Amino acid sequence: MDHLDSLESKSIYIIREAYKQFHNIGLLWSIGKDSTTLLWLCRKAFYGKIPFPAVHIDTTYKFKEIYEYREKYAKEWGLDLIVGKNEAAVAGGMGPDKGTKLTCCTELKTNALKMTLKEHGLGAVLLGIRRDEHGIRAKERVFSPRNKDFKWDYKDQPAELWDKYKTEVGSEDHIRVHPILHWTERDIWDYIKRENIPIIDLYFAKDGKRYRSIGCHPCCNPIESNASTVDEIVEELRTTNTSERSGRAQDKESAYIMQKLRALGYM
Amino acid sequence: MEKEDLNIVFVGHIDHGKSTLIGRLFYDTKSLPQGKMEEIEALCEKTGQEVEFAYLMDHLQEEREQNITIDTAQTFFEDENKKYVIIDAPGHKEFLKNMITGASQAEAAVLIVDTNEGVKEQTKRHAYILHLLGISQVMAVLNKMDKVDWSEEKFSAVKAELSEFLGGMGITAEYYIPISAKKGDNVASHSENMEWYTGKNVLEALDSFKPTPAPVEQAMRFPIQDAYKIDGKRIFVGRVETGKIAPGDTVIVLPSKEKTKIKSIEVWQAQLQQAEAGQSIGITTEDALFIERGNLLVHEGQETPVTQEFRANIFWISKKPMQNGERLKIKCATEEAMCTVDVLKRMNSSSLDINADGVDVIEETEVAEAVIKVEKPLAIERFEETPGIGRFVLERDMDVVGSGIIIKTEA
Amino acid sequence: MIFVTKLLVIGVDGATWKVIKPNLDSLPVFKKLCGEGKSGTIVLPEGEAVISPAIWTTMFSGVPGSKHGHEKYVKDGKLQSRDDIPVEFCWDKIPDKIVALQVPFVIPPFNWNCDYMPPGFGASKDEAELRQDVEGITAKAKEILASSPECAIVCYNHLDRVQHFHWGEDEYVLEWYKLVDSAIGEFVDKAEKVIVISDHGFCGVGEARDKTLPDVAADGQRLKGDHHEEAIIITKGLDCEIKQPGDVYRAIMEMFG
Numbered sequence: 001m002d003h004l005d006s007l008e009s010k011s012i013y014i015i016r017e018a019y020k021q022f023h024n025i026g027l028l029w030s031i032g033k034d035s036t037t038l039l040w041l042c043r044k045a046f047y048g049k050i051p052f053p054a055v056h057i058d059t060t061y062k063f064k065e066i067y068e069y070r071e072k073y074a075k076e077w078g079l080d081l082i083v084g085k086n087e088a089a090v091a092g093g094m095g096p097d098k099g100t101k102l103t104c105c106t107e108l109k110t111n112a113l114k115m116t117l118k119e120h121g122l123g124a125v126l127l128g129i130r131r132d133e134h135g136i137r138a139k140e141r142v143f144s145p146r147n148k149d150f151k152w153d154y155k156d157q158p159a160e161l162w163d164k165y166k167t168e169v170g171s172e173d174h175i176r177v178h179p180i181l182h183w184t185e186r187d188i189w190d191y192i193k194r195e196n197i198p199i200i201d202l203y204f205a206k207d208g209k210r211y212r213s214i215g216c217h218p219c220c221n222p223i224e225s226n227a228s229t230v231d232e233i234v235e236e237l238r239t240t241n242t243s244e245r246s247g248r249a250q251d252k253e254s255a256y257i258m259q260k261l262r263a264l265g266y267m
Numbered sequence: 268m269e270k271e272d273l274n275i276v277f278v279g280h281i282d283h284g285k286s287t288l289i290g291r292l293f294y295d296t297k298s299l300p301q302g303k304m305e306e307i308e309a310l311c312e313k314t315g316q317e318v319e320f321a322y323l324m325d326h327l328q329e330e331r332e333q334n335i336t337i338d339t340a341q342t343f344f345e346d347e348n349k350k351y352v353i354i355d356a357p358g359h360k361e362f363l364k365n366m367i368t369g370a371s372q373a374e375a376a377v378l379i380v381d382t383n384e385g386v387k388e389q390t391k392r393h394a395y396i397l398h399l400l401g402i403s404q405v406m407a408v409l410n411k412m413d414k415v416d417w418s419e420e421k422f423s424a425v426k427a428e429l430s431e432f433l434g435g436m437g438i439t440a441e442y443y444i445p446i447s448a449k450k451g452d453n454v455a456s457h458s459e460n461m462e463w464y465t466g467k468n469v470l471e472a473l474d475s476f477k478p479t480p481a482p483v484e485q486a487m488r489f490p491i492q493d494a495y496k497i498d499g500k501r502i503f504v505g506r507v508e509t510g511k512i513a514p515g516d517t518v519i520v521l522p523s524k525e526k527t528k529i530k531s532i533e534v535w536q537a538q539l540q541q542a543e544a545g546q547s548i549g550i551t552t553e554d555a556l557f558i559e560r561g562n563l564l565v566h567e568g569q570e571t572p573v574t575q576e577f578r579a580n581i582f583w584i585s586k587k588p589m590q591n592g593e594r595l596k597i598k599c600a601t602e603e604a605m606c607t608v609d610v611l612k613r614m615n616s617s618s619l620d621i622n623a624d625g626v627d628v629i630e631e632t633e634v635a636e637a638v639i640k641v642e643k644p645l646a647i648e649r650f651e652e653t654p655g656i657g658r659f660v661l662e663r664d665m666d667v668v669g670s671g672i673i674i675k676t677e678a
Numbered sequence: 679m680i681f682v683t684k685l686l687v688i689g690v691d692g693a694t695w696k697v698i699k700p701n702l703d704s705l706p707v708f709k710k711l712c713g714e715g716k717s718g719t720i721v722l723p724e725g726e727a728v729i730s731p732a733i734w735t736t737m738f739s740g741v742p743g744s745k746h747g748h749e750k751y752v753k754d755g756k757l758q759s760r761d762d763i764p765v766e767f768c769w770d771k772i773p774d775k776i777v778a779l780q781v782p783f784v785i786p787p788f789n790w791n792c793d794y795m796p797p798g799f800g801a802s803k804d805e806a807e808l809r810q811d812v813e814g815i816t817a818k819a820k821e822i823l824a825s826s827p828e829c830a831i832v833c834y835n836h837l838d839r840v841q842h843f844h845w846g847e848d849e850y851v852l853e854w855y856k857l858v859d860s861a862i863g864e865f866v867d868k869a870e871k872v873i874v875i876s877d878h879g880f881c882g883v884g885e886a887r888d889k890t891l892p893d894v895a896a897d898g899q900r901l902k903g904d905h906h907e908e909a910i911i912i913t914k915g916l917d918c919e920i921k922q923p924g925d926v927y928r929a930i931m932e933m934f935g
Contacts, residue, residue: 019493157365161367164659
């Protein structure tokens with residue numbers, strides 16, 4: 001087994017474990033590269049037919065390409081698609097220009113997810129987060145409980161060893177399962193390349209710019225890049241990873257500050 | 268060429284210098300954020316303290332507020348040959364469950380001892396945990412040599428004390444290295460202050476450690492995770508724990524001991540000619556047997572014992588003690604069942620001395636030798652034979668409260 | 679007395695009349711400033727985010743929040759720095775005349791022509807660290823004013839941190855106002871003209887025009903106070919009036935630009 005094989009096998013094990021433990025599970029699919037990779041792994045785990053819904057939280061401010069991609073592949077891959085929306089907030093005109101961007105995110109993302117989980121009775125969600133994203137993720141468990149306010153008590157987390165996961169929580173709580181926690185951004189792109197996973201083309205450079213992460217169009221800024229294929233992105237990451245060591249290391253300090261800001265309620 | 272990853276955990280008594288050593292390794296391998304060192308130097312100067320590498324780790328983490336590492340934080344540093352994933356497990360007794368969570372992911376361990384203070388309570392407890400987790404690549408680092416005038420005599424004394432303790436529980440440290448993490452002696456370069464030491468420095472010793480190879484040459488063990496019905500086929504999925512499995516193999520399903528043959532090995536859109544340890548696969552069988560989660564598939568002639576009683580060492584990590592005879596949930600491989608735990612011996616996990624207070628309760632951080640009585644038959648093995656089958660966790664009220672390793676497959 | 683420093687701007691993040699006015703007898707420096715100068719209330723306009731990064735940016739660039747768009751210390755998972763904010767600040771335009779200490783439109787707060795790194799990177803809620811920071815900033819401010827720049831800007835963000843978690847604990851909050859009051863007193867008389875201003879006021883969670891923060895912080899601590907749209911302003915010796923945060927920028931540019 002090579003590196004990608006072993007990442008894949010571990011993720012599939014976790015996905016199957018999550019499904020076995022929680023039949024009321026959903027996959028949170030943002031259409032981004034990480035959650036699409038996770039979706040791909042779910043297809044592998046269940047031989048092409050994912051036995052639980054894929055949940056897309058629609059803020060109504062997503063790139064139009066996201067909607068097109070979502071409809072196309074939901075159909076092609078036979079997904080049980082749930083589109084979650086905070087209808088009341090959308091009807092009330094909530095947007096990044098109304099109030100603050102923070103309230104916008106809280107209403108259209110967090111609260112929309114809360115409502116969707118409740119409405120569809122989902123007790124667990126699969127999420128495509130990675131440990132290398134930023135510092136605090138290093139503390140994440142594979143099976144990570146959240147209370148009804150979505151609070152993550154990172155100071156008092158369950159013990160997790162030998163692939164034995166926290167599989168039971170109180171009725172008000174839910175579990176977030178992180179099957180690709182052990183992957184890096186490089187791994188994701190290497191895997192996308194190897195598996196030929198169709199990825200939304202916002203990631204590929206047009207006119208010298210591309211998106212490194214995608215979300216709502218008013219709040220997403222592209223980066224300068226000429227990488228217009230998966231190969232070129234892999235190459236770009238390889239070279240930036242070595243030449244931008246200090247930049248990356250800076251991220252750790254940022255992560256520390258962000259953690260403190262979070263403890264202040266900012267973010 | 269892709270660098271190998273090595274997961275490494277740093278353990279030892281609080282204040283014996285874990286964070287300082289990690290900080291020093293970061294610094295000496297130039298894995299530090301730019302300007303970080305200058306900032307720390309300025310900070311230390313302002314507050315009239317000596318430059319302390321531990322600030323580094325602490326600076327990068329929230330733990331600074333409490334001056335202890337709360338959780339298992341993972342960071343990376345690299346040398347020419349390897350990328351090291353550092354799991355800085357908390358030394359504080361309070362956070363034992365986090366320490367175990369971190370250490371359980373490690374392939375190698377660095378055990379740090381303050382040469383001036385010698386072997387302390389947590390040194391021993393952490394060593395015991397390494398033993399419990401089956402981490403065999405261990406180096407002992409005798410820190411703060413600058414405080415004992417670089418004395419070989421002092422080093423030898425602590426080394427003797429430590430190796431006796433480690434030997435007592437079957438751990439062989441591959442290296443004993445005298446260092447000063449603060450000053451950098453024998454961390455990434457050889458110490459001029461200790462000409463008498465000619466062995467490897469810490470970085471060289473780390474470099475000699477190897478990622479754990481997948482146990483492909485052992486007897487095949489395939490714990491069943493789930494059963495799916497896909498296009499009319501019943502597929503039994505799971506991850507191969509050890510050995511290799513192929514279509515045509517005659518296998519025994521444990522605990523039922525029914526026999527069948529592997530018909531196919533299924534992954535998405537393909538069938539495999541063979542699968543080996545570590546792979547997540549699915550299988551179909553020649554006979555329509557009732558196979559379910561928790562069952563263990565093995566090759567004929569290589570069966571594990573099937574029993575409802577076995578003997579184990581249990582490490583209790585919950586604040587709420589265990590009552591002798593308490594009914595708990597056991598999770599072993601993919602099987603789970605209710606069990607009771609009859610304690611035979613109760614020990615302090617740092618001294619391994621028998622607690623004379625009797626065996627009515629087991630408190631946090633204590634170790635018990637116990638007979639586990641399971642309410643249904645389990646296919647098990649001794650931890651030493653197959654770690655993945657011979658270890659388990661105990662749960663109470665939805666939380667992991669203890670972990671254990673099987674030492675005898677009968678009572 | 680000849681003042682070499684013509685203008686001193688003291689920014690006090692989150693300071694509100696609700697605490698100062700009833701306690702003027704315990705806050706001698708605020709009391710003296712109010713007596714000597716003009717005091718008033720800034721009501722932040724509707725549509726502008728009542729949130730520190732936005733308002734401090736406006737205050738020293740003159741650009742309204744709706745134009746500069748900088749609202750959060752962290753955006754898209756990335757900690758924002760000066761370079762992420764598309765404005766020219768007053769110190770960009772008159773670089774030699776201004777020294778600025780700890781302006782909290784970014785975290786760690788921004789310095790111009792001076793160096794200072796706060797304990798906890800300016801994002802602390804640890805009481806000891808906050809106290810240490812008040813002392814550190816005050817010492818640095820005295821040092822700055824001793825070197826007599828034409829314009830000095832000094833900001834304290836501690837009342838904001840304290841009020842978020844202790845709003846309603848009147849005595850405790852007042853202790854922190856007293857601390858800041860006496861800190862300011864150590865150097866406020868070193869400049870000819872003085873502006874004391876807050877970016878926003880404070881109120882209980884749920885009482886604000888726009889709720890800006892969650893009920894519970896990431897570490898589980900409950901927030902008790904939220905930003906209020908009424909901020910404080912005290913000016914001493916100033917010719918113009920400060921009605922909105924952006925007027926501070928205009929006052930500085932008028933004097934030195």
